[in-house]
Amino acid sequence: MSAVYAVAGLEVHAGDRAIVRGVDFAIAAGECVALVGASGSGKSQTCLAPFGLSPLRAMGSARLCGEELVGADEARLRLLRAAHAGFVFQQPLTALTPHLRIGRQLDEAWRQAGAPRPDRRDLVTLMARVGLDRGDEWLDQYPHRLSGGQRQRVMIAAAIAHGPRLLVADEPTTALDAGLRRDVMALIARLRREEGLALLLVSHDLPAVAEHADRVVVLEEGHVAEAGDAARIFAEPRADYTRALIAASPRLTDPRPDLPLAGGTLLEARGVAVSFPRPGWRRGRIAAVAGVSIGLGRGEGLAIVGGSGSGKSTLGRAIARIGPADAGAVRWQGRDLPPRKAMRPGDRRLIQPVFQDPVASLDPQWRVADIIAEPLRHLRPGLDAAARDEAVARAIAEVELEPAIARRRPATLSGGQAQRVAIARALVAEPEMLLLDEATSALDVLVAGRVLDLLARLQRARGLAILFISHDLAVARRLCGRIAVMEGGRIVEEGDMEAVIRTPCHPVTRALVAASA
Structure with a gap:
């Protein structure tokens, strides 16, 4: 032939x-x-x-x-x-x-x-x-x-x-x-x-x-x-x-990872709802998130999983106050976080995001050092230039990159390097919680595994809470001891990660387990 x-x-x-x-x-x-x-x-x-x-x-x-x-x-x-x-x-x-x-x-x-x-x-x-x-x-x-x-x-x-x-x-x-x-x-x-x-x-x-x-x-x-x-x-x-x-390649049959124990309640989201206008000429709105409530402890990992369009990313962005919300409250250690447009720098630094596409999330015209330093100018404005440079250097070292990478631009980075830069940019603000939205799905299995290992070390070293949004249960299991499954803007099943994987109750959860097996 x-x-x-x-x-x-x-x-x-x-x-x-x-x-x-x-x-x-x-x-x-x-x-x-x-x-x-x-x-x-x-x-x-x-x-x-x-x-x-x-x-x-x-x-x-x-x-x-x-x-x-x-x-x-x-x-x-x-x-x-x-x-x-x-x-x-x-x-x-x-x-x-x-x-x-x-x-x-x-x-x-x-x-x-x-x-x-x-x-x-x-x-x-x-x-x-x-x-x-x-x-x-x-x-x-x-x-x-x-x-x-x-x-x-x-x-x-x-x-x-x-x-x-x-x-x-x-x-x-x-x-x-x-x-x-x-x-x-x-x-x-x-x-x-x-x-x-x-x-x-x-x-x-x-x-x-x-x-x-x-x-x-x-x-x-x-x-x-x-x-x-x-x-x-x-x-x-x-x-x-x-x-x-x-x-x-992670599998659900891998040994259960040794995860840190959760501390006191850090974040509570109550009745979060988000809607968007219907596409095209049709009137009305589509409910993307319909009154969801979740909680997260200090140092804990919570996985929000579901199919495309289930509302998991919209929920995460609403909780982190980087996306819209129609209703609901987000409480941080017992006090209400203000709405997205009213967030002050001190509140904004508490939850930092890391997104799916590492290269697209970095400004292509900026050097790595400037990308990592950008949050400092807004969230820690009291730092002088020398202190900012020192903080950037510490963040680069913390994500295990060579110091020389500070002079490079995103187009010269591999996917794994770009995602480590994105993590360094999140860490430099000294957050207490990371929002990881499909943060490893664009990476190959070897690089994704190294990034997950890095995140696990940072979670322990800093006591970081992690809200991990993913469609892959085997990946989410590496960092999270609890899971919430979303479908149609609602949580349809939640609980201990191992218990839910072992005996999934909802058809959506069973399908996710089967797809990750």
């Missing part, structure tokens, strides 16, 4: 330095080859550089439908991409054009290979192919109006609209909850079978790779550590690096 896409002796160079070297693989129609490895191993550059979608230079050979990509000029690459390849990227909200309606973006994707302009029924049919049965309702909406799962389905629709022979999926499920990850991978697998697509998959979701890939290429620091049949590699990995990757 001839290959739709084949690379041989592929190298990717940053200036005179080869950051990827000696990569070989081929993908036939209907097959899936997965690239796996830690952050910085070269997966995305191997995937994107031959297509001219990276500022780095590809060398060697990469042939798409018999046409050589390496060495082709930009005009030729654009034609080959439009004719034969579709791309699904990691962050659909940033990959989609924010000021264009969904229908306009699908129309452009449909026509990129020279096809005649589709009518609205064609676009509705395209949306239905990717599981958006009410496609006509969303064609006139902007990307921010869709959920994460809906945006990713739109991205897949755009990728297949022009009938490509190769689908390149670079971390297509990173930002999604466990159920949606499974659904999106099932959708991609179905399209691969029905359309006969060759699939190049980049992922750190090893269970999904084990389920869907025919062959696996394991990359370690730019070279191939191991390659071969997927079933063999996951059953009998030969390279130490591959074994480390597989072992780093």
Whole structure:
């Protein structure tokens, strides 16, 4: 069977330095080859550089439908991409054009290979192919109006609209909850079978790779550590690096972590409610959080888990007073915290957030030192320049980064380094509680494990309370002894983490446990 896409002796160079070297693989129609490895191993550059979608230079050979990509000029690459390849990227909200309606973006994707302009029924049919049965309702909406799962389905629709022979999926499920990850991978697998697509998959979701890939290429620091049949590699990995990757994936069957005991009550949220206007022309409001009450002790970890759209992030932001709230009270050690717009610096520093996408949460124009120092200027204005510099240096050391990183900018950081910078920025304000909103979901399993270990050490050393928002029970279990499960803006089950995992009562909880098993 001839290959739709084949690379041989592929190298990717940053200036005179080869950051990827000696990569070989081929993908036939209907097959899936997965690239796996830690952050910085070269997966995305191997995937994107031959297509001219990276500022780095590809060398060697990469042939798409018999046409050589390496060495082709930009005009030729654009034609080959439009004719034969579709791309699904990691962050659909940033990959989609924010000021264009969904229908306009699908129309452009449909026509990129020279096809005649589709009518609205064609676009509705395209949306239905990717599981958006009410496609006509969303064609006139902007990307921010869709959920994460809906945006990713739109991205897949755009990728297949022009009938490509190769689908390149670079971390297509990173930002999604466990159920949606499974659904999106099932959708991609179905399209691969029905359309006969060759699939190049980049992922750190090893269970999904084990389920869907025919062959696996394991990359370690730019070279191939191991390659071969997927079933063999996951059953009998030969390279130490591959074994480390597989072992780093958290499981609910792992031994119970030794967590710190909770101190006295630190935070109480009572009857928190948040609503938003309905999208489009429809009147009324949607209740995102409906009268939720939770409590958190000093030094305790509480996991808020649930599917996309369950209200967990909205609840967390309302509690931390960085998002809106229609009703309810948040009490801190027995006193009411003021509303979001009335928060004083002394109150603001108590709860500090760390968000999902580490690079997107950092100002790309600023140096790391300035990013970490920014909270000090607002929350600890009495510090002089020397004291701020000293506090920044301590925070950098506390998150186990080299001092020289202070002079760098976010674009030069790996995902793990960027998330440590975000944690340092939160710590420098001397908070008593961290709001961690999917803080490791964008990281590979090795880096995520190191970040979780760092957070566990900081939790003990500082006596930090942690409100951990996640869709992954196995990850949340690393830091949290209690759990609250959300669905439809309400808490449907809560209690001791181990007891809830062992005997889940609500169907949503049972589904989350099954997805994390």
